[in-house]
């Protein structure tokens with residue numbers, strides 16, 4: 001249908017546009033980064049589809065992005081010759097928020113502009129950032145492989161609806177035309193746009209072209225020439241040498257691949273040669289995504305083969321417990337037509353996954369073991385955001401279990417705070433003379449753990465106990481029974497053996513008390529026949545009169561509670 005249609009935005013889009021304009025205004029330059037990023041994604045998609053269908057290129061093989069402006073019309077245009085969009089694609093991609101997390105997005109808005117702005121990035125809504133500086137956006141696009149007459153024009157003022165109509169478009173790809181709001185004229189400058197591109201989009205691997213500018217003596221002003229120049233470095237960032245890349249470039253590249261507006265905590269960039277040849281550029285984000293707990297969520301790794309984009313979210317390249325890592329892996333060995341199914345079975349992929357896992361653990365160790373306070377603080381942030389997920393690795397990755405165990409952090413009776421900052425090594429260093437076990441207590445929440453009657457004897461003796469209250473802890477502990485030869489022992493289980501922590505006099509005293517209360521214990525056993533397996537005189541309490549303990553080989557009370565809650 002060639003006629004012009006007017007369609008309403010999905011309700012969330014309207015809300016989002018308002019929010020976008022308000023919260024991002026102070027950072028408005030990012031509109032260009034977002035639109036260039038889309039143009040670059042469009043080129044990646046075309047390259048990928050063309051692997052099996054070279055005809056899609058037609059006679060236009062050189063993929064590029066053009067940024068131009070028109071002072072009279074007050075427009076900025078971002079053009080690409082990438083994949084383009086069909087009419088249906090335009091409607092579904094530019095009229096709705098396609099990503100699954102829309103609901104969560106709106107439920108998480110806090111009213112704090114900075115926090116909300118950071119959220120926008122996570123939800124892949126970059127296109128709409130154009131409305132920060134434009135009061136009208138026109139998109140003219142033609143899908144690769146479609147005829148010139150099958151072009152589409154989309155237009156909206158970003159208020160309630162948008163129109164779509166068919167047009168003639170001579171070339172493949174997409175032009176995004178921003179009609180600037182009054183007051184944004186300073187953007188209509190060659191120098192200004194170039195500066196923004198170099199700042200935010202230098203890492204884009206396609207050439208970004210702009211018209212050359214020249215001083216005209218007669219007119220006494222700069223005029224644009226018909227000639228174009230490339231304003232970015234136009235080579236894949238990960239393929240460049242580390243020494244040639246600045247921290248800012250690494251950070252911008254992270255924002256491009258992760259759709260995050262915040263800076264990453266850390267990155268690792270390596271070229272691996274040998275049995276398998278690949279380059280990895282991996283980042284630890286500074287905050288958890290909204291869907292961190294969705295274990296089925298695909299990972300954040302983009303797979304390239306010899307610089308050709310193959311797929312997003314290649315989950316086979318990272319173990320599940322590192323699903324929060326973002327970045328790029330570029331393999332020299334995989335075939336270009338590799339599919340998700342092939343990835344699952346590929347030996348090369350296995351080698352890459354193992355190598356990348358080691359790199360990520362190494363990067364985390366560097367943060368954790370740093371001397372510098374600033375870097376140490378990063379590990380604290382990391383642990384707060386991702387610690388619980390990392391714990392899954394104890395059960396999931398037997399090979400690296402010891403390394404992961406060293407990265408764990410716990411709350412403990414040492415500082416009586418719910419902040420998880422104590423490592424096993426810290427604990428071991430503080431162990432009492434004669435202590436040969438690492439003691440812990442598990443509970444539903446920090447207060448329950450901290451106030452557990454089981455802790456009384458340990459407090460009295462000044463023995464530290466780790467306070468474990470995360471949901472994954474019980475599960476994790478079933479895979480972790482010792483640390484560097486020191487048994488992990490629950491203070492709530494079995495006949496508590498304090499080993500050498502008890503001196504002879506105490507032992508004797510305990511035996512005497514036991515004889516003294518023998519009759520009472522027998523009576524209680526009779527009375528509690530159905531309810532308790534055993535009744536014992538205990539020395540682990542100092543203030544409370546009694547407590548329940550689990551048998552050494554039984555599920556702990558906390559785990560039983562959890563299983564019940566889960567309906568088992």
Ligand code: ADP
Pocket residue numbers: 034038039041042080082083084085093094123124125126127128174259
């Ligand atoms: P994201 O890039 O995170 O998917 P955006 O809001 O930036 O979100 O873009 C929405 C969608 O619109 C893209 O996923 C893509 O399908 C489509 N799109 C945007 N710009 C272009 C373009 N230049 N060429 C082709 N498709 C585009």
Ligand code: MG
Pocket residue numbers: 034037038124125126127
């Ligand atoms: Mg985008």
